[in-house]
Amino acid sequence: MAVLKWVSLIFASLSFFAPPPAATSSSQQITAKFLDLARRPELFDWMVGIRRIIHENPELGYEEFQTGKLIRDELDKMGIPYKYPVAETGVVGFIGSGSRPFVALRADMDALAIQVHGSVEWEHKSKVPGKMHACGHDAHVAMLLGAAKLLQQHRHELQGTVLLVFQPAEEGGAGAKKVLDSGVLENVGAIFGLHVGTRYPIGSVASGHGPLLAGAGFFDAVISGKGGHAAIPQHTVDPILAASNVVVSLQHLVSREADPLDSQVVTVAKFQGGGAFNVIPGSVTIGGTFRAFSKESFIQLKQRINEVITIQASVQRCNATVTFGSDERPSYPATINDIRLHGHFQNVAEQMLGSKNIKEMKPVMGAEDFAFYQEAIPGYFFYVGMVDDKKGPFEPSHSPFYRVNEDVLPYGAALHASLAARCLLEHQPEPPLSKGTSHDEL
Template sequence: MNLFKWASIILIISLVKPAISNGVSTKFLEFAKKDEIFSWMVGVRRKIHENPELGYQEFETSKIIKQELDKMGITYNNDKHEIAVTGVVGFIGSGDPPFVALRADMDALPLQEMVEWEHKSKVPGKMHACGHDGHVTMLLGAAKILKTHSHILKGTVVLVFQPAEEGGGGAKQVLDSGSLENVEAIFGLHVHPEQPFGQVFSRSGTLLAASGFFEAIITGKGGHAAIPHHSIDPVLAASNVVVSLQHLVSREADPLDSQVVTVGMFHGGGAFNVIPDSVTIGGTFRAFSKESFMQLRERIEKVIVGQASVHRCNATVEFSSKNKPFYPATINHGGLHKFFKGVAGDVLGVNNVQETAPFMGAEDFSFYQEVIPGYFYFIGMNNEKNEEPASLHSPFFQLNEDILPYGAALQASLAVRYLSQSQHPKKHDEL
């Protein structure tokens, strides 16, 4: 992070009177709620929902995005400039500094949709169960708002349609492509099915945890279940590993330093009366600090290998790879938090801007925040009629399409207000 970018953030915080009036934000929401705009967003979202694609496979989704950007006359990277395989990065405005980015993730999940409706997923075993189809649609909606009002843009808005958030670390590949080198701030959102409709939730500082995955193969000696003394039982060893891993949190971690270790996969054997040769287990570990996260990683490996040895087994442990990288903690910039509350209050009303406690979910938006001042928030979409909404990553998850104009207007307002308040003198040598 160079001092020039930090100076921009400090300037935003110091400004008392916004350069763009609050009325503009209200007009953005009114624009997005127009029948023709809302119907267009719903149509785009349903088209994406019917054709879900997993991380780095979002070719049709990317094609839909480009078609819509073409219709709006918005420039973006062409096929010769590949960004994270399927990523699309568009630009609205003068093409000159300052640059502010808005990000939407594109990928679906390997789930069979259980919601019966006209626009149900047409791809067996794949579903938009996390609302990314809505995120893409909101960013396209924001793009339409910004393009329509491009005469008030005092700089450049960068539209980031990012693949592979669900474990693939697409954000890191977008960064590695160099597409965001001049960006001074970046904003991202996520729908929340259980929070009240039209309310936003976030906080300054740590919002989401650092996250990693592990997989271990515990190898013994298979044999007949009736004569276990002729075998070396990897099921018993793996069972003790699972229990011992929980002690890392309950007995080794500071109770005030929240951590999680969860074994979610346990595969071994195929018959009731046979001790298998090996068992495979896998899971996730999470912490809010990098130090605690790396300590967990080290201890997970030692516990698995050590417990396997106690039971006369061997163990190999693999952690997150290039295809499933570790995610850093999602840490919101303090100055952008103050900025966000002001803009969101203008768009949604101050009573609809809420603080939230940090929690153990993870987001690869955190990769952006390691090099760019960034802000991530949740927008509620539950109405009073839906008393028990399905959670994210559920096959029964449903996106409330009425939230689309709100997310689009808020993202557009954040970009316009940021550019308006980020006007700064040319970079001097001493910076």
């Protein structure tokens, strides 16, 4: 059944696009032109400066006021109209004819609540205690602004309109969902997003079609018993014992209930209760995450997590209440790349970088809120490599040692611009769902 549903989704995505004509020489010239322009010192140095300003002044989700102002100031200088605010602190710019078809490019803006490690000596490190851009979103903004410069300079060659989506709150705040709910992307026929990659060499890209990143949910549970002195446990109902059994039982959901070929994860990452060595507490709180690539597996995991926690707690004479996610921390769907856009991406990337620099990425269990766009619009997400052995090791995302190789900026800007321009020229995407509204007034 899952296979049939995936096949139907593939064919549904094909209907969003008119049959593409053969790639023209002008299309290929766009690809080469944008990379050459992005490498020029005037554009490269400008993107570096933007990136460093944002890195020095990180802002958490839905707090990106100064980042948004910087973006708006730069769009004003370029003469690019925009809508603000979108999703509280987001900005959406518009380049091109102001009419259909519409293609969107997305960059996330938010930082993380991580303290940069004291040993980091970079001149432009975060100036805000307890916050840093430890996931490359500062580079994403700089690259999309770089793409905006390229596209604006060639706006008369665009066969439609490109939307520049500067999105807040990717890190757990589901900013993408709020952007969708705003209606600003209603007539968009395709959307592209990228992420700098610490596993791939500079000058390369990595992605794939179909499921790329997992759907992610979160749970919290309070297991309540009866506290008392540790020396007389017979007079207590020990919630620590009950919670310990819950943690072990939850691991069986993957090891003994999931299809080994259907990747799933259940992780308990929080266990809180008590505070004294000789007192059994009255309650324990546990929490964690669960992940899967298919919606069916995701729903099944959620149901079984609730059952295991409540029933296993009752075996130990305790009560349990389970909550899943919240408005501040919603579940994310799986990131599933559109198969038609995969072909488009490969053509653009191969002509820009060469076939040897196109890496096929295996699905990973991380999550990305770009998936919300893909539930409503044919979308494609990819990684731009930035590893250079001459510059030492690059720590993974969410590390207090995280850093960006700024040589990646021209690649991201040129890929953004080329993917959008050539999609408009070659594929003429139409919106999957039209509600009768238009951006013709732009």
